[in-house]
Amino acid sequence: MIKFRAWGRNGNYPGSPSEKFEMFYDVSVVTTYHDKEQHVIADFGMYNESDYNGTDIIDYTLMQSTGLYDKNGVEIFEGDIVRYTWDMLSDQNATEKGKKVRISKVFWSDWRASWAVGRKFCNSDLFRYARNGNTVEVIGNIHANPELLEDKL
Numbered sequence: 001m002i003k004f005r006a007w008g009r010n011g012n013y014p015g016s017p018s019e020k021f022e023m024f025y026d027v028s029v030v031t032t033y034h035d036k037e038q039h040v041i042a043d044f045g046m047y048n049e050s051d052y053n054g055t056d057i058i059d060y061t062l063m064q065s066t067g068l069y070d071k072n073g074v075e076i077f078e079g080d081i082v083r084y085t086w087d088m089l090s091d092q093n094a095t096e097k098g099k100k101v102r103i104s105k106v107f108w109s110d111w112r113a114s115w116a117v118g119r120k121f122c123n124s125d126l127f128r129y130a131r132n133g134n135t136v137e138v139i140g141n142i143h144a145n146p147e148l149l150e151d152k153l
Helices: none
Strands: 004-010 021-032 038-042 055-069 075-077 080-087 099-109 114-119 122-125 135-141
Touching (some): 075 080, 075 135
Antiparallel strands (some): 004 055, 021 038, 038 055, 055 075
């Protein structure tokens, strides 16, 4: 099942929308109204056929789940910032023993046709680091913690 979360402002407050940007999980509905504006509904839960408990998200960025989980069981989404570690002995290009640690954002690589970490034109398959004794840990996301990537990209 494809899952999304959204970074945006809550549009359901009385009066004007929230000026605070925050992360919304369990995004279930993306709809386009007749005025061609797209809206995202988060925390969708049906009570009966005509009512729902939803939050309208405005000025949003959608982030898709990778379907992978970090070493702590946290689901990894596009836009997450991860610290990943691997044993240098398993790296064919390694010239020294020990562990190597990097910090990167998670993104879709068209070139690899998979979720990736690293740089746009020099990246690695995220799945590679999420298995075989390698570790991946979510330490933030690009919206709430951009400072984690300073000097990294």
